Amino acid sequence: MAKVHVFDHPLIQHKLTHIRDVNTGTKEFRELVDEVATLMAYEITRDLPLTEVEVETPVQTAKSNVLAGKKIGIVPILRAGIGMVDGILKLIPAAKVGHIGLFRDPDTLQPVEYFVKLPSDVSEREFILIDPMLATGGTAVEAVNSLKKRGAKNIRFMCLIAAPEGVKVFTEAHPDIDVYIAALDEKLNEKGYIVPGLGDAGDRLFGTK
Numbered sequence: 001m002a003k004v005h006v007f008d009h010p011l012i013q014h015k016l017t018h019i020r021d022v023n024t025g026t027k028e029f030r031e032l033v034d035e036v037a038t039l040m041a042y043e044i045t046r047d048l049p050l051t052e053v054e055v056e057t058p059v060q061t062a063k064s065n066v067l068a069g070k071k072i073g074i075v076p077i078l079r080a081g082i083g084m085v086d087g088i089l090k091l092i093p094a095a096k097v098g099h100i101g102l103f104r105d106p107d108t109l110q111p112v113e114y115f116v117k118l119p120s121d122v123s124e125r126e127f128i129l130i131d132p133m134l135a136t137g138g139t140a141v142e143a144v145n146s147l148k149k150r151g152a153k154n155i156r157f158m159c160l161i162a163a164p165e166g167v168k169v170f171t172e173a174h175p176d177i178d179v180y181i182a183a184l185d186e187k188l189n190e191k192g193y194i195v196p197g198l199g200d201a202g203d204r205l206f207g208t209k
Ligand code: URA
Pocket: 080, 133, 135, 192, 193, 194, 195, 197, 198, 199, 200, 201, 202
């Protein structure tokens, strides 16, 4: 069964409070999302495998650890996921970045792919799929379907804020995928917004309305 990890680090919680604040403008919102993404990347990479190497210090030769060369892929769900990419790349600069774009079909209300571009070695990568908000869960479920049908075998999903409804839908659809969040909020409202949430993440990141 999927595990849901809530990152309750004080710095993440502090910055998230300012992200939520309606009085936080676009520039500061973008900077804070970037910073929280970096902090979350630090937490999510805790279990990356290490391998021992020898290093020559100014004093003597020592055995020390380096990352065991795991290939990471970061995949933002368009468009709001883009706001978290640079923050993650600060800690994992060698990661490759894919993109997944989905729209909601007005008749079926189901998410439909309109853009998918992934690194060519999909099956060898450990993917971090990102979207600031896990609301109904429909988009995240479909984004994972997109990754899986192209051969992705290792996927984690990371978001800033999740609604319990979205977590349930997502973990039932993809019990093999762990979810990493900064906050689990109260509920969804009738318009599909997370309560209390932060409003529309894309609009707040890009200054659109
Ligand atoms: N997407 C958002 O940007 N905000 C929400 O509250 C829900 C979905």
